[in-house]
Amino acid sequence: MLDGAAIADGVLAKVVEEARALVSLGVTPGLAVVLVGDNPASRAYVAGKGRAAKACGFHSIQHTLPAETSESELLALVEALNAHPAVHGILVQLPLPKAIRSSRILEAIAPIKDVDGFHPINVGLLSIGDTGRAFIPCTPAGAMILIDKACERLGWSLPGAEAVIIGRSNIVGKPIAQLLLQRHCTVTIAHSRTRDLISVARRADVLVAAVGQPQMVRGDWVKPGAIVIDVGVNRVSGEALDASGKPKTRLVGDVAYVEAAGVAGAITPVPGGVGRMTIAMLMANTLLAARRATGL
């Protein structure tokens, strides 16, 4: 099992140390998180990001706007944060209310403050391989660290390995494909339209599941000894009831963990796997943004 929590803590410890060095030079990394509306999951994510930023010694700003906020009001806030010298990283929590076009907002964020890496220019720089300038999206960046840790433990070398990513989202599947390609894997992107998905998955030395389908990847989809990275976070109802008589819910990944763990060489759990890495990488990106902005 790849312990995402422990590995994330290692990343965070390094961020804390490097942030301290920056602060001693007079620069406090600043992260602004913007939440629109009151989606409970989003609220929890944003709170977690704010806590992590404070724990890293960052300047943490949170803007919470009502669900009725207009696109132009949100754009005005983004512009203000772009111009704010104490803010090095800006994150607008997705999804946004339907009346607001996400693409307009994401493109309004100054690329050098785009710590989520969703601005088209950062997407393009990642694709071109200019990782010295791009911000790499947090979940894919975290997944790569877990893959590296797994390779280290298994004594593998990543170049030439067959990687299969199930899922082709802009925020996870596609950037992970780019990163694995840059690490010289043979990369296959599979998805809902893939024929014989099981056979395709079984080719993988590195299998990444990022589809949002609870426990879709079964044990017999996994090549014996493979590295399995589960990016899914799905809330499902169990059989047990809570105090009010409703079914208790729990989080499961896109991988049927127990089955797959019996076959895989290394596997991430849900929760406690990739999810823990995402926030750590957001902190690392914010530190990087502060460095790039100040040249330190």
Add this chain to the structure above:
Amino acid sequence: MLDGAAIADGVLAKVVEEARALVSLGVTPGLAVVLVGDNPASRAYVAGKGRAAKACGFHSIQHTLPAETSESELLALVEALNAHPAVHGILVQLPLPKAIRSSRILEAIAPIKDVDGFHPINVGLLSIGDTGRAFIPCTPAGAMILIDKACERLGWSLPGAEAVIIGRSNIVGKPIAQLLLQRHCTVTIAHSRTRDLISVARRADVLVAAVGQPQMVRGDWVKPGAIVIDVGVNRVSGEALDASGKPKTRLVGDVAYVEAAGVAGAITPVPGGVGRMTIAMLMANTLLAARRATGL
């Protein structure tokens, strides 16, 4: 055999017709091509692009600068072309002399005039799937039209097909992968570090070779009935001698044509395949740029 010349002529005929309609509304599509230095292959490409632009009824501008041109001089020209109202498309012929950083030049081109589609923001928009705003690089766009023609002839539907691209360049391999992914193929990107490349190639319903290795892809790399798209253009010496006693050279692709043609369901020749499409798609992109700039 997929006759790139005939299919390209079809694209060009449509561009000519639509350009005429634009001209009648008072807008003549304008293409500026910039050549630095005197690489003979580049000179020939640039001349071909200028001829095609004129044949399409476009306003065609060519700037030829000496090899000693500095980066700042070239940047100044690009800025002037960005501001020039009669220029809708700008193409800076690659490769540039070593003293000039290509990335600096490509990023200086206004994204709405970037008919080559190499600006990081256009790369990003293509990756995100925002093809209503991206400019799609010409060779990948041309390859897709050939793939569509092949599917039409073979009675195939592209969604769910296994596509394998050999080569991961920013200008061909990666954008073709994005386009095939958007068309719902299962997409594998293979390259020099791929283990057992022959087996990977043999999986492909659609096999794209874009590596620049003369006749690397042999007949036994091709799945029977597959669509084979050869993007390679390699000049090789033959056994015959020319009038001055030197070996005559000829162009060959990345695919051993005769062998592969015996196995494939459809295949592009070199020359006369993808190469012919590239210029046609440049004209189509210039027309599109004129439309986007004027809103017509």
